Amino acid sequence: MNRKKLQKLAESLCKTAKHCEWKTGLPFFTPTSLIATVNKFEVECLIKLFNNLGVEPSDRHAAVGLDRNSFRNILHVTFGMTDDMIMDRVFRAFDKDNDSCVSVTEWVEGLSIFLRGTLEEKMKYCFEVYDxxxxxxxxxxxxxxxxxxxxxxxxxxxxxxxxxxxxxxxxxxxxxxxxxxxxxxxxxxxxxxxxxxxxxAFGPCLPDMKCRMAFESQAFQDSPDL
Incomplete structure (x- = not known):
């Protein structure tokens, strides 16, 4: 993806994302008023990371994105998740259109809540995982x-x-x-x-602070690499 397309996609996703100019290092349950949103640079980093994962459809009729196995591998290796059932449920929570893959839009929007969501957003996410x-x-x-x-x-x-x-x-x-x-x-x-x-209460479906900070320090660079 060239720079112009990357910036255009990032601008589009920033408009739909619910977090902007967010500051790292805040306590997990920080009041909503103190949390800003994912900024454009960070969105660009997440898009680059998504592209670096080499997401390609398994056949010409398949959607472009992370399939279940690729996504589960990220949850396990990067975020320390081990529960098969919970990882499948997290995949479904990210895959909003139910096309069996996580698109770049679903990746950015999901991670914005996964990493930096407000308490209310995390409650809705966890309830969706458990239901x-x-x-x-x-x-x-x-x-x-x-x-x-x-x-x-x-x-x-x-x-x-x-x-x-x-x-x-x-x-x-x-x-x-x-x-x-x-x-x-x-x-x-x-x-x-x-x-x-x-x-x-029914299983770890969010990354702990250590995993979150490690992911952010690695992902939010000019050339992110998982």
């Missing part, structure tokens, strides 16, 4: 599958599933504000606002 069937609720079954997949099994446990079921009930008791046996977004939002640590 496995996209029905607007996190059910007991969804909680069970995510927690079973993410928690380490203890060899001494005769029936680890019982322990996970108990954990689901404890979680519901704490987060199910309307007591209907499942979590709506309102339930999830209220619980997280009361206790921020519940943001990733």
């Amino acid at each position: 496995m069937n996209s029905d607007g609720y996190i059910s007991r079954e969804e909680m069970f599958h995510m927690l079973k997949n993410s928690l380490l099994k203890q060899p001494s446990e005769e029936d680890p599933d019982e322990g996970i079921k108990d954990l689901v009930e404890i979680t519901l008791k704490k987060m199910d504000y309307d007591h209907d046996g499942k979590l709506s977004y309102v339930d999830f939002e209220n619980a997280v606002r009361d206790e921020n640590l519940l943001l990733e």
